[in-house]
Amino acid sequence: MRNELQYLIDQFLKILHLYSVISRKPKDYGTGDLLYFTELHTIKVVAGNKKVNMTQLADIMGVTKGAISQTINKLVHKGLIRKSNITNKKEVNLELSDKGNIVLKAQQSFQKEIFTFAAQLYENARPEDRDTVLRLFNAIVHNMEERVRAL
Numbered sequence: 515m516r517n518e519l520q521y522l523i524d525q526f527l528k529i530l531h532l533y534s535v536i537s538r539k540p541k542d543y544g545t546g547d548l549l550y551f552t553e554l555h556t557i558k559v560v561a562g563n564k565k566v567n568m569t570q571l572a573d574i575m576g577v578t579k580g581a582i583s584q585t586i587n588k589l590v591h592k593g594l595i596r597k598s599n600i601t602n603k604k605e606v607n608l609e610l611s612d613k614g615n616i617v618l619k620a621q622q623s624f625q626k627e628i629f630t631f632a633a634q635l636y637e638n639a640r641p642e643d644r645d646t647v648l649r650l651f652n653a654i655v656h657n658m659e660e661r662v663r664a665l
Contacts, residue, residue, distance in 0.1 A: 543624070545619035547592045550584055553594075556595075557617055565608075567608065586608065592613075595608055596608070
């Protein structure tokens with residue numbers, strides 16, 4: 515049992531490493547802009563949270579407001595995100611521009627391409643196996659978020 519657990523941990527770490535290798539190199543998602551993983555993830559979160567503000571976005575992503583501010587400024591400069599509802603400088607809402615939506619669709623296509631193999635495996639899994647994997651991933655995410663907060 516212990517060897518199997520260690521193997522799973524090693525495989526998970528290998529996945530993290532390989533994904534970091536893939537995400538380390540910026541990629542053009544159809545707009546002529548080279549985007550890093552953090553920028554893509556920010557675009558995805560903004561798209562999934564309509565009219566999100568900087569504080570909310572930092573909380574959702576588990577990073578500091580300063581880090582979000584830097585990423586958002588880059589994305590605004592590239593024309594991928596717009597700041598809206600600027601009635602109060604402290605309460606700026608964020609939304610994707612048309613160009614940002616192009617990136618989002620291309621990123622979703624790229625992600626689907628990377629994880630297509632998992633769909634059939636997931637569909638063929640027993641509900642209790644799906645639940646176990648879901649609980650495992652949620653526990654890992656929770657643990658990592660706690661560690662990031664402690665930094």
